[in-house]
Amino acid sequence: MNTRAETLTILLSCALLWLPAGETAAQPMPKREVIEVADGVFAATGYASNNMGFIVTKDGVVVIDTGMTPELGQSFLEDIRRHTDQPVRYVIFTHYHYDHVDGASAFKGEGVEFVAQQNLVWNLKNLKGLEHINQTVLGEASEAPTVFPDITYGEEHRLKLGGREIHLYHAMGETSDATLIHLPAEEVIFIGDLNNANLGSPVMPEGYAEGFIEAVDLIESLAPRVLVPGHGRIDDTTLGSLQAMRRVTAWLMTAVRESVSAGRNLEETLAAIKMPPEFASDPLLAASFVACREPYINRLFKNYTGYYGRNPVAFRPSTTVQRSKLLAELAGGNAALLAKAQALAGNGEHQLALELLDAVLTNEPDNSAALTQMADTYIAMARGDSDLNWYHRAAYFNAARKARAAIK
């Protein structure tokens, strides 16, 4: 596979994709299919953006994740029924994100136990509101009944069913509550969203670079033959692609620490950290670097600098309303500010145009010319950069849709 194609596949291996109807991020999803990756061990791909799994034993079925809605959970259950009439005994959650747990109500019933790492309970109870906001960045927030686990564990847990051994390991990568599900005899591991090239959702308090490195070390020691990710085509996630991500992660951690220590701010750090030659010559490393660079630098910079940063100007900033008014005043009125934004957009300076349009709309939320320009500019941003992070692209399309919907 060439570098370009590998970049795409790593970009696709991401969580929390909730594409708005109409405009789409134009990302090829894996097709809907159930693949037997080992005797009686199935990967189920293409349920919206999600992959799930199930393991058939002579004493019942173990299900891995449930999809992003009760309807998708139900349709996954119907697909399982096409392969076995054994009862579902366990449902394991890889982590608490809605696109993995919101289908759970379809599996509730006599004799079914839900299993998760213990942090998932706190996350489900306390982070749902934040997750709804995260969903609204990409589309609409969904509502589904919350299903709490019956069985929780700390660091490791072993399930035995129908002569099969299933080992559960706690991992910290994308979220604090990740479970890696390993079948030692079959040499298969389900990794959930561990390989999220955003290092957690960009708008959620999560993403653990050190934990990700430890998790890849663990997976390496287990030497799986097949890895099943929570998103993307299963063939695209390999031990090699995870190892490349681990190396890039460690390199970026050092680079960001050094940049912060040298006194650079975030803008300067983003500009300074470029692909090292040893990555550029290796397709997997290069793809991983392209996918992870910007999100990881943003996440790590905030981790290494704290919430105030070090520039005293930014300690107690003026409000958006104050700045927007001042900008309009300096421009000679809100109409002049809008005209400047339109000129910038016409010139391809989309980011500056967006920032001015944001000010125009703060001053005058119903300005339909500004809303139209805003929508067009978001679309131009989404289409303009082929290396754009999938999360940004989906968020731009969604913001464009909302701007259009707000025009009266």
Ligand SMILES: [Zn+2]
């Ligand atoms: Zn996730």
